Amino acid sequence: MEDIRLAYAMNRAEELGRDVWEEFVVPLFFDQLEVRTQRKSLVVVGGRGCGKTTLLRYFSHNSQFSSKRHDIPASDLDYIGLYLRADTNFLSSLRGGGLTDETWHSAFRHSLACDLGIEVLDSLRSINCDESRVRRFGGLKELQFEALRNFDPKIGISYEAVRSYLVGSRDQLLTWINNLESGGLKPVFLPAEQFVKRLIQLVRDQLPYLRNSLFAVFIDEYENLHDYQQRMINGLIKHGEPPLVFNIAMKRHGMQVRGTLGNESIQAVSDYRQIDLEERWETNFSLFAAELLFFRLIEKQREVAAYVPIDPTVLRDISKVPDRRDNTGYQERVLGAARKLLPRLTEADLATTAFSNSRILERLHKNIQQGLNAWNSNIDPAKFIRREAPDASLVSGALLNRNRERPETILEELEKYILKESNRFDSSEWIKNNLVGVVLQLYATGQTPCPFFAGFENFVLMAHENIRQFLELVHQAFVRLPADIDVGTVLIHIEDQAEAVRTASSSFVREVRGCGTFANQLHGMVLTLGATLKVKHQQVSQSEPEITHFYIQRGDIDDDLDMYLRESVKWSVLFEEPETKKKSMGAKTFEYVLNPVFAGHFQISFRKKRSLPISANDLKIMFTGDVKSRDAVVKALIGEGRSASNLELDLSLGDD
C-alpha cells in the first residue's frame, strides 16, 4: 500500500513525463478553450506552475493516444498535437562562432525540421502503440517517403529509415556545432516548414485515418528562445494554416519581439488567440484545487475513493466538465470535504486560540502596558485582557498604541462589547479591520507559526491560481501526518498546517534564486520588500494592518527598473494588477503584489488589503543595492528610527 503522505510530492509537470493521460484533471475552463477546433494559432500565457506544460502535454500525441487510453474516437485523430520544448542551453549555441546570421537561421530551421519530423513520426507510433490499435489503424510499415529525397537524397524511404535519418541529422548538427573551428561536416540543412508540411502531406495521403488531420505544434518555453528564433516562430505563427499550425506557451512578458524575420509582425486577435491561464483559473480555482486534492489521494491509495466526493474517471472526462462546474450540490460537497481535511480557524476562533497561548498573552500585556505608558494612564492593563472577549481584548492592545482614542474610551467600549451593547468594536469595525493584523503581530515575535495560515481556503489564496504552489503547500501539510493515519478520518491539524505553510513558503522564497538571469536581483527584492512588510506587520499600533502590496509613488521607471519589474512578473515573484485606487498621476497605474505564497516565510498577511507607496529609486535599490543600502530602504519605508524590536507609540493618524 502506498504512503498517502507522499501523494503531493510530485508537483512539477516535468516529473510526470510526456504522457499525462492518467494524471490529467480536466480544468473547469477546458471546454471554453476551443483548442481542438482552433482556427488560428494559440499563445498560452502564465507563470511557472500554473499548468502550461501539463496542458500542452495533454494535447500532445503522447497523452491523446496514450496506451493507457482504451477508447479513441475516430474524431480524435483529426487533431494531432506535437510537443516541443525549447532547450535553451542547446539553442543558445546556434549563434556566433564567426558564422553569418543566415547560416544560423538555416541551422535553427534544420533543428526544427528534425525535431518536428521526429514528432510527426512518433505521433503515428503513439496512435499505433499496441496490436489492437495497429489492427484498427496501422499502415506504418507500408509508408513510402520517397518524395522526401528531394530535400536530401540520403533520406530513406520507410518510416524507420526517415526517423533514423532525422535522428542522425540532428546528431550531425550537434557534432558540426562542436567542431566549427576544425571544419566539421555540416549536415544538409532542411527547411523546417516545407519539410514538415511535405512529410505530413505524405502521411495524410497514405493513411486514410489521418486524411483530415490537423497537426498542431506546441512550443513550450518560447520565452527562452533567442530573438531571431522567436522571429522565426512568429513567422510560422503568422503563416500557419492547416494541416500545420504553430502554437506557443510562455511566461508573461515572454515575447521579446513581435516581428518576423521579414517585415511583418504578429498581433493578438488577428494572428493568434491568447489563452491567459491565470486569468482562466480566477473562476473555479477553489473547486479544481479541491478536486485535485482528492484525485491525488485516490491515485496514491485506491481505498480513499470510498471516503471522498469525487470520481477520478469523471475528472478525466472532458464531457463531464459542465456537470462539475454547474452543479452547486457537487461543488459544496467537494469544497466541504476539502475544508474538513484542511480546517481553518474563524476570526473568533483565531482570537480564542491566541488567547489560550500564555506567550501571546504576555506579549499582549506588554503591548497594552506600552500603550498605557504612552498615554500616562494608570489603568491596570489586566482590565483590557478579558477572557469573555478575546477578540476585542487583542484589538485593544493595538488601539491603545494609537493617538486616537483615550484608554478610558477603549475600556468603556470593551465593557459595552462584553455586555453586548452598542459598541465601536463592532460599529467602527475595530475588530473586523484589525484582528488579523493584531494576531499576526503577536505571533510574529515568537517561534510558533501563526494559525491564521491554516485552512483550505487560505491555501487556495496563497497559491494564487497556481497549481504547483497549492500542491506544495498540501504536500508539506501531508508529510506531517503520522504514518498510521486512518484514511477515513484524516484531517490535518491547524498547527501542522501553519508549520507546513512556513516551510513551503520558505522553500518558494529560496527558489526565487533560480528564477532566470536576474534571479539574485529578484531574490534580493523579495527579501527587502518582505522585510519591510514584516516590520510593518510588527508595528504594535497596527494603524495600517496587512500591507501586502505596493505602488510606485514617484520617480521615473527607467529601462533597468522596467526590466526588473517585468522579470518579477514573468517569474511570478510579483503580480501586476491595475491600481484599485488612483493614487498617482503617473502614466503607470499598476500595483505590485508580492506573491502571497511568500507570506508564510515572512509571517505576514496573504490577503490583498493595504498598499505601500515606494519611490522608483527605493524600488531599484531593492533589486540592485548592496545589503547596507537595502537595509536603509527598509528603515526609510518603515519610518526612520523605528525598529522591529523597539516600536514607539505611533502618533500618526490611523487608517481604520
Added chain:
Amino acid sequence: MTEPTFKFRTSTYESFAQAKPHETDILFVGVGVDDRGSQAINELSSTSGTVVELLYDPEKNELVVNGAIQGLRALVNLVRGKKVRVESTTLGLAEIIRVIQASKSAGLQEIEFTYLEPKTYTQGKSPVGTYLNARDFELTENRVFRAIHGFAHQRMADTKECYIFFLGYEVSRLLQAFEQPDLQVEEKYAVFGVPPFVSGWETNALANHAADLKRLDFRAIHYCAANSVREAYLKLWAIYSRLRNEHLTLVISPLGTKPQTVASALFLIETKGGPYPTALYYDHPQRKQGRSSDVRLWHFYKVNW
C-alpha cells in the same frame, strides 16, 4: 582518450614577492572586480611581454580579444611558440577553455594558470543589517546557462546523461540549473571543495546546499580540495572511468571554485571527441564588484600534456 594524461606541478606562495614568478611571453587576463583580481593583473603584467585581455560573450558566442572579436584561429596564431600564463582568477570558464584549445592547437606542451585565493569574501564580512543579513545575498549575478561551441549538448527524450556539479557558496547557481527546461536527470553528483580555502568555509557551502541536494535527489556527494586543479581533474576522471559508456553523456557543471573550473576545462578538452561523450553545462556568471577582499595565497599551476 580513456585515461588521464595531463600532468600538474603546483606552487603556492603567500605573496607575489615570495612567488617571484618567471617571465612569460603572454599573460591572459580578464577584468579585475576585487582586490585579488587587481593585484593579479598588476603584478603579473610585469612578468609578461604581452598582456592580452579576454572576454567571452555567452549571448553571442563571441570571444573578444583586446577589444576585438576574434575566432580561435587568431588565438592559435597569438600563442604559437610562446610561453603562456593564464590568470584564472579574473577569467571565466569560456575564456579559459579557448586559451587551452588554442595552446593545444598551436602545439604548446605546457601552460601555466594562476589563481589568487581571497582572504575573505565580502558577503561573510559585511555587517549584518538591522533587517537584512548579508549571508542571504550572493557573489555573482546575471547568470544564464548557455552552451559553448565545442561542448554543446542537446537534451533528448531518450538521452542518457550523468551530471557532475561542482558546488561552492552559491545555491542559486544550482537552483537555476534545475530551473532550466526539463532538467530531470537521475544520475547526478555534487562535488564540494574540501578541504576548503579556509577551514570552516565548507560548512557554509554544504549548509547552503543541503536541503536542495536532498530535494533534487542527488546520488552522492564527492569532495576534493577547493584549491587543487589536479585533484578536481582526477576526481572527474575517477567518476568518468567508472561511468563511461558510449550511450551516456557525462555533463560537467563547474559552479564551484576556480581551480575546479580550470580542471573542468582541461578534462572537457582532453575527452572531447573521445568514445565516451562529455559536455558542458555552465551559467557564465558575472562576478560582483568587490566580491572579496585581500589575498590569502598565490597559486601557480603548470599543466603539461
